[in-house]
Amino acid sequence: MSQAQTTSDAPAPPASTVWTEETSWIDRMPRPVAMLLLLAAFLLTWQAVYGMELVSRIILPSPLETAEDLVVVGRNLLSGDYMLAALWVTTQEVLWGFLIAVALGFLLGVLVGETAFGERAVMPYLVAINTMPKVAFAPLFVSWLGFGIASKVALAAFIAFFPVIVGTAAGLHAADANARMLFRTMGASRWQTLVQLKLPAGMPHFFSGLKNAAVLVVVGAVVGEFLGGGKGFGELIRVAAAQLDTPRVFSLIIYLSLLGLATFWVVAFIQRRFVFWHKETVADGTLGQ
Amino acid sequence: MAASVAFDPATQARPRGRPVYELHGVSKTFTRRNVQALDKVDLLLTEGSFSAVIGPSGCGKSTLLKIMAGLLPPSEGSVVLEGKPVTGPRRDIGMMFQQATLFPWLTTIENIVLPIEIRDGKAAARAAYDKARSLLELVGLSGFERVYPNELSGGMAQRAAICRMLITEPAVLLLDEPFSALDELSRDFMNMEMQRICLERNATAFLVTHSIPEAVILSDVVHVMSARPGRFIESVAIDLPRPRTLDMMTGPRFGALVQRIRSHLDQGAFT
Numbered sequence: 354m355s356q357a358q359t360t361s362d363a364p365a366p367p368a369s370t371v372w373t374e375e376t377s378w379i380d381r382m383p384r385p386v387a388m389l390l391l392l393a394a395f396l397l398t399w400q401a402v403y404g405m406e407l408v409s410r411i412i413l414p415s416p417l418e419t420a421e422d423l424v425v426v427g428r429n430l431l432s433g434d435y436m437l438a439a440l441w442v443t444t445q446e447v448l449w450g451f452l453i454a455v456a457l458g459f460l461l462g463v464l465v466g467e468t469a470f471g472e473r474a475v476m477p478y479l480v481a482i483n484t485m486p487k488v489a490f491a492p493l494f495v496s497w498l499g500f501g502i503a504s505k506v507a508l509a510a511f512i513a514f515f516p517v518i519v520g521t522a523a524g525l526h527a528a529d530a531n532a533r534m535l536f537r538t539m540g541a542s543r544w545q546t547l548v549q550l551k552l553p554a555g556m557p558h559f560f561s562g563l564k565n566a567a568v569l570v571v572v573g574a575v576v577g578e579f580l581g582g583g584k585g586f587g588e589l590i591r592v593a594a595a596q597l598d599t600p601r602v603f604s605l606i607i608y609l610s611l612l613g614l615a616t617f618w619v620v621a622f623i624q625r626r627f628v629f630w631h632k633e634t635v636a637d638g639t640l641g642q
Numbered sequence: 643m644a645a646s647v648a649f650d651p652a653t654q655a656r657p658r659g660r661p662v663y664e665l666h667g668v669s670k671t672f673t674r675r676n677v678q679a680l681d682k683v684d685l686l687l688t689e690g691s692f693s694a695v696i697g698p699s700g701c702g703k704s705t706l707l708k709i710m711a712g713l714l715p716p717s718e719g720s721v722v723l724e725g726k727p728v729t730g731p732r733r734d735i736g737m738m739f740q741q742a743t744l745f746p747w748l749t750t751i752e753n754i755v756l757p758i759e760i761r762d763g764k765a766a767a768r769a770a771y772d773k774a775r776s777l778l779e780l781v782g783l784s785g786f787e788r789v790y791p792n793e794l795s796g797g798m799a800q801r802a803a804i805c806r807m808l809i810t811e812p813a814v815l816l817l818d819e820p821f822s823a824l825d826e827l828s829r830d831f832m833n834m835e836m837q838r839i840c841l842e843r844n845a846t847a848f849l850v851t852h853s854i855p856e857a858v859i860l861s862d863v864v865h866v867m868s869a870r871p872g873r874f875i876e877s878v879a880i881d882l883p884r885p886r887t888l889d890m891m892t893g894p895r896f897g898a899l900v901q902r903i904r905s906h907l908d909q910g911a912f913t
Contacts, residue, residue: 531743538711539760540731549760553747630746630790 414600422600426608436589440608443585446502446574447616450509454566458514459559462521466555467547476522483515487573491580500582508581509573513566520562524555557631560624567620571613586612659689662846663710663814668719669871670705679705681871682719687814687846692837694849694857695865695874698907702872703850704818710848711737711816724813733761736812740819742799744791744806751787754778754805761810770809777805780839797828804839815840815847822852830888833860837886854907858899859886866906875906 382390396416402408403415414422429436461479464471491508498504528550536546552559578587586609593601665685671678679702687693695703708714709721712728712735721728723735744753752767754774759767778784781801791799800821807815820836821829833856840847851857857864864878880899882890890896 529741529743531739531741532745534713535737535739535743536760537713538731538735538737539757540733541760545760549756550745553745556747628747630792 411597412599414603418600419603423604423607426601426604430608436586439584439586439589440612442502442583443574443578443587443609444612446505446509446577446585447570447612449502449506450513450570450574451567451616453506453510454513454570455517455563457510458517458562458566459521461514462518462559462562463525463547465518466522466525467551472522479515479518487512488576488580491577494577495581502583502585504581505574505577505583505585508577509570512573512576513570516562516565516569517559518562520558520560520565521555523562524558525551526555527551527558528554556624556628560620560628563620563624564617567616568613571609571616575609659691661686662689662724663687663848664720664722665710666720666722668706668709668716668721670702670709670714671717678871680709680716681873683872683874685865685874687848689846690840690844691862692840692847692849692860693863693865694851694861695867696851696854696857696903696907697867697872698869699852701867701869703867706872707816707818707848707850710814711735733757733810734813735816736807736810736814737816738800738803738807738818738820740823742791742794742796742803744794744799744802746791749788749790750783750794750802751775751778753791753802754809757806757810774805774809777808778802780808780842781805781835796824797832800824800832801835804836808839808843808845813846815845817847817849819851820849821856829856834886834888836860837884841885854900854903855891855896858882858896858903859888859891864899864903866903878903 399416403410403413426436430440431437461471461475465476465479466472487508490511491504494504494507494511498507525547532550532554533546536550541549574585575587575590577583578585579591582588586605590602590605590609593599593605663685664687665683668680668683668685669678670680683706685693695706697703705714709716710728712721712731715729723732728735744750745756748756751771751774754777755767755770758770775784775787778786781804783798783801783805786794786798786802791802794802803820817836821832824832836847837860839845849857849860858880859882861880864880865874866876866878867873868875878899882895882899
């Protein structure tokens, strides 16, 4: 700044050298705009494929037909008609299947993650079971448990329980070595270490297992209905497909995915309440990475 | 536990108080890997003294600390704290690590009373809240009781860890490089805080560190350890007056002491 250092004939430095960083439009787009644009592009492509009859109109309905049927199904659901009853059946299967998968997965996960016996002896069998095509058990569940919701609950729980085991067991190994050493210096018992250190530290892993299970359990319930009959949403889809009522199939699938989303959101909500302390990257000096 | 056992003269340079922690001929061999980690370590910590051990990586410092904390049994020798042999974790041993290791699902004050909760239950832990508050005041963290550790800076988290270590009023503090993860400015500051806290409470402390200046500025005695098997090569009495200040780190006496310790490490570290 001192005048003495600038020679008289040198050009004066510019008063301001503020400059802005360039960001591409694709990174600047606000989320609602981006999502709506993508949806519009999808619907336009769909309409174009329909309009040009690239696919037989019996197999692929137009977006408009599907939208109309969404309204029909929506009305039926709201008026408490047979579709609501079917949705309720599937919802029950999903809820029971989820609860059983979580309870069973958690207990087995603790056995595997906490004890050497579980890790050495139980885990290999669980991995073997997980590699089996679980859907193939559906006929067995039907013959054991009948055509009611029990066989669907069983299949849903069977398909969904493994991620809970993995999440729980991985979570129990998440507490770092210093934390364990600290608990030992405090004279903590194995039970105290499990309940006050390992389980809380493992919550983020446990919940990612739950989120996987929440998605899989809907798959299990619907596949169970496809293969084992019953009165659920899967049965409605099967019947509509058999009648080549494709707009109905599409709109039923969309409502069904709302059920999956709802389960997922409930888990995510509980996670935010209980694992409030966990951020994607936890600051140094604390636990739970 | 005969009092007549001869100690290295340097450790006796400052016979300031009664013996608190005594190690005699402690050796440790990991038979599975056939590694001798420690070889006949003798150590005496007197009440209110601050000792440090310094040595190259892998010299057995951590092994020594684990044995002193009752987390690892020695292969030979005796380990006695307050007249009673150390055969497992004890509540009169306080420990602190490089990482603050606060639990993010507990508030700061819940973290601090955790050692009480583990040993005596929830009711006792709640009864200790007043004590925890006065400790927070001691380390300059008043008002942070209800804050979760994620919101504390590295230095603040270590202060909270100090409170958690002090809440059970341990007879000895075992410090495993407590501030080495902090930036240098915070580290100097926290070292001075540590000195203040130890002087105020007449605490007996044992520090493991990689930093020669840190060992010298904090300690009454610095034990220099050789590489595997770990043994004390020399115990250097630090005759700088208390309380120490950061200014002393530029003085000639400080420089001479650092130099002396460094000469041992240079000989031993590279083989």
